[in-house]
Amino acid sequence: MIVEQNVPLQPHNSFGIVAKARALVRVRGEADIQQVLRDREYGTVPKFVLGGGSNIVLTGDVKPLVLKVEVMGRRLVDDGPKAVVLEAGAGENWHEFVTWTLEQGHAGLENLALIPGTVGASPVQNVGAYGVELQDRFESLDAIDLVTGKSFTLDAAQCAFGYRDSVFKHVASKDGDFGLGGRALIVRVRFRLPKPWKPVLGYVDLQRKIQETGIREPDARQIYDWVCAVRGAKLPDPRIIGNAGSFFKNPTVTPEQCQDIIAREPNIVHYPLPDGTVKLAAGWLIDACGWKGKSVGNAGVYEKQALVLVNRGGATGGEVVTLARAIQTSVYERFGIRLEPEPVVV
């Protein structure tokens, strides 16, 4: 087992924040984890699982042992009459995997193109974009328990997916709450792409593309290209400007709360949900508070999408957190809504 010491993590977090891992082990398969867990020095120390680092804010050097997930491989598991099942190692880059599925002729993940991060991180926050969430295309995943070393498989129900949420975001509590946060390492994920393929075109930006191009019945590759273009136009590329995608979740409120806000703010962007609650656009709320383009130190609010915080160069995790708190305070003071951050602060 190779334990690397003082490893720079700047290339491994999409915010591009400078920090180090005191100790880091690269995990290429289950055997590597077993070795770590059997190790006399590192077996029982706290551990931190790092995927593509696209959903974390590093506020200093990482003291727990970093397990850098580099499990690779992609394969067709089953091509049946009702669906195709595909599998990828947790360390595979998400967007490259999506591109590969389309190249293989399997449609279904095109709306999720260009989401930063790895395959293994995708179920943790149930990534979603342009009308599709990971849970809509999920079959099962293999993981390993970092305490017992046991391997296990979870289906969608067991993952307890919610909006940007899953069992992997919750920590088990003494009160009996079930959670695998900090305890499980996802090794590989399987996706179920239903047949016949049905395009998902409800999202307003995709409707706009239909109008612009006159293509009423786009194929999956066309939708993939549109999604890439839409994202490219309003979201910063983390290879050029450090960021972690949307920094806050879109909040939901009761219809009464929404009416109350509409009375004061007639232009507020809101979407009624099937369960009767109303989703508000956090980006709109932040924008309305005048944050677009503002900065705290080297951390800033992206000019084209107020929901995205960016590293303008040399930002610290502390600056990002300070900016996020200031935004939360002003949104709360104006709208009475508490914004919940998406990334994990480490």
Ligand code: EPU
């Ligand atoms: N808006 C503003 N000002 C802003 C930003 C947004 O007025 O600065 C308004 C827009 O005009 C629009 C509404 O807010 O009417 C929603 O904006 P957008 O369509 O950009 O989507 P979003 O709700 O801000 C969510 C996801 C994104 C995902 C897009 C597309 C969350 C937290 N974010 O953003 O996910 O790509 O929808 O489906 O749910 C991510 O999670 O990292 C992410 C990028």
